[in-house]
Amino acid sequence: MTNHEYLNEEETMNGYTKIDRYNPEKIENIAKHYSEVLIEMGEDPTREGLLKTPERVAKALQFLTQGYDAQPAEILKSAMFTEDYSQMVVVKDIEVFSMCEHHMLPFFGKAHIAYIPNGHIVGLSKLPRVVDAFARRLQVQERLTNEIRDCIQDTLKPAGVAIVMECKHLCMAMRGVQKQNSVTTTSAFTGAFENEKTRAEFLRLITASLD
Numbered sequence: 142m143t144n145h146e147y148l149n150e151e152e153t154m155n156g157y158t159k160i161d162r163y164n165p166e167k168i169e170n171i172a173k174h175y176s177e178v179l180i181e182m183g184e185d186p187t188r189e190g191l192l193k194t195p196e197r198v199a200k201a202l203q204f205l206t207q208g209y210d211a212q213p214a215e216i217l218k219s220a221m222f223t224e225d226y227s228q229m230v231v232v233k234d235i236e237v238f239s240m241c242e243h244h245m246l247p248f249f250g251k252a253h254i255a256y257i258p259n260g261h262i263v264g265l266s267k268l269p270r271v272v273d274a275f276a277r278r279l280q281v282q283e284r285l286t287n288e289i290r291d292c293i294q295d296t297l298k299p300a301g302v303a304i305v306m307e308c309k310h311l312c313m314a315m316r317g318v319q320k321q322n323s324v325t326t327t328s329a330f331t332g333a334f335e336n337e338k339t340r341a342e343f344l345r346l347i348t349a350s351l352d
């Protein structure tokens with residue numbers, strides 16, 4: 142039994158869950174706690190502007206962490222095709238929105254993913270969906286990067302996977318060291334991308350512009 146059996150079959154199709162409806166019991170529980178948090182902050186949760194805030198926050202949290210219910214490997218398996226193509230496939234500038242597990246504040250930016258097919262290709266839209274499935278959880282950028290790499294490697298079994306992720310962390314920009322423009326870059330490679338030449342080609346492709 143999962144926490145989210147309220148989702149019907151259609152919504153969990155292909156391992157990709159789009160939450161349009163929420164678990165009312167969970168929302169209520171989380172909202173109750175946020176009411177307390179507001180009081181601790183010195184706020185008045187009964188004033189007009191805050192009346193529905195605990196519920197809104199609870200719904201937002203449930204949305205932002207829906208990746209716990211997704212099955213990223215299934216997302217890939219739902220669109221794998223036998224194909225002879227064996228050159229690098231690159232999907233760049235994939236938007237990433239996640240939340241750091243240390244402060245529960247957003248980090249966001251872009252992911253660039255490449256793989257070299259080894260008998261199978263995957264529907265291109267599935268790569269951003271895999272990113273979402275792992276990003277919509279409490280994360281650190283390093284683990285997020287590795288989880289995406291491992292999922293693609295283990296499921297598609299390509300000749301190699303490469304991923305570079307560049308994100309801004311609000312926990313760094315708005316608090317702590319308050320470095321507003323610093324960007325954190327992480328990367329992960331397997332197989333053919335361990336080779337310096339192949340990796341250089343990938344890095345050239347993701348930094349090249351089309352115009």
Ligand SMILES: [Zn+2]
Pocket residue numbers: 241242243244245246310312313
């Ligand atoms: Zn943080």
